[in-house]
Amino acid sequence: MSDVQISSGNKYFLKWVAAICRGAGPLSLPAMLMMVFSPYASAAPLSLQGAEAIALRQNPGLGALTQKIAELRHKAVAVAQLPDPHLGLGAVNLPINSFSMNRQQMSMLSVGLSQTFPSFGKLGLEGQQAGMEAQMANFTMRGQAAELVLLLRRAWLQALYTEDAVATVRHQEQLEAESVQAALALYRSAQGSQAEVLRAQLARDSLANDITKLQAEQASDLAQIAQILNLPEPPSIEKQWPNLPPPPTLAEMETRLSGQPLLRTAQEQTRVAQMGVQIAKRGYWPEVTVSVSYGQDFYPGSPNWLS
Known part of the structure; x- marks a missing residue:
């Protein structure tokens, strides 16, 4: 060994x-x-990449929008179809004194089927409108996901910055504590004044207050991270700075502007409203219902009836 x-x-x-x-x-x-x-x-400290995955997976708002998109896509298929036909079963001219079907002419049992046809083109327009609403919800979800990642990265970087700031100020506090000891030594040897001692102590106490403020800011940033990730308590995050991609240039941002999710959402809202106007105009035309029924007459010698 x-x-x-x-x-x-x-x-x-x-x-x-x-x-x-x-x-x-x-x-x-x-x-x-x-x-x-x-x-x-x-468990190992949480990385920013892992935190972003948790935020996008567990955020209830994004989950609700995902279900809304699925609902609208199914609705786009359903509203473009004809309404369900109606099947009717009934008794016609039934005498209530005997409830007999063969004692009076025109007493019969009937079965019928009816189908309603909306105004021409209305169903197709309603299907397109539902598809546009699904696309609008998709752009809304993408925009909210981007905002969520932005909030998470901002709180994450602020927490890391505050961590480094606390370490730096704490080092300065130690140096000021040494300055206080030096001022006290000079004062005791009659080579310094009491004002210099008080000035050094005030500088040390000011740095201590700065550390307390920075720690409170760090706790607030970690609490915001926990809120974004839907966690019961602030997580332990990696202390190293994340490797984020460089920001795009102005020309690249101008090129991507047309595909910005919130802008696309506004465009889809306009298209949905325009489609709603067309659907409303189709509503000026009446709907048509076609019905057919067959009646079985049980009175001797009476024929059956078709309506």
Whole structure:
């Protein structure tokens, strides 16, 4: 077996674990090891790419829009079809004193079928309108997804910036603490004034307040990340800065402007409204219903009837 180098701190840690295990008994050794090493077995910090995937997958607003798009696409197919035909069954000229079908002429049982035809072209226009509404909902979902990713990236970068700012200000606080000690030493040796000591202490306390403010801002950013990801508590995020793609140039942004989701949504809203005007104009024309029925007459010698 190869030799393993163990530092003095690790030796004391292992002795402490062994002492706990001896006191708890041999049967609880696995449980004790899980309890001791559980912080080291925690999940890895969340990356920005993984957070974006969670946000797009678990956001309830995006999920509702996904279902709305599916509904509108099925509706576009359904509204373009003819209405369902109606089947009618009934009794005609039935005497209520005897309810007999063969004692009076024209007493009969009938079966009929009717079909309604809307005004010409109206069904096709309604199907196109529903398809446009589905496309509009799709653009709306894409726009909300982009806004969600933007909010997540902004909160993520702010949290990382605040983390670095806290470390920098904390280092400055340590330097100011040394300045306070130096000012006190000069004051005690009658080489400095009390005002210099107070000035150094105020500078140190100001940096301490800055650290508190930065920590509060970081907690707010992490809480916003948890809200975007729909998590019960702020997650542990990676401390390294993410590798984001460079921003597009002005010419590229102008080229992509026509495909911007919110702009496309507004365009689809205009098209849906224009299609609604055409559908309303088709409503000026009447609908036509065609019906046919057959009657069975049970009176002796009477013929059957067709309507």
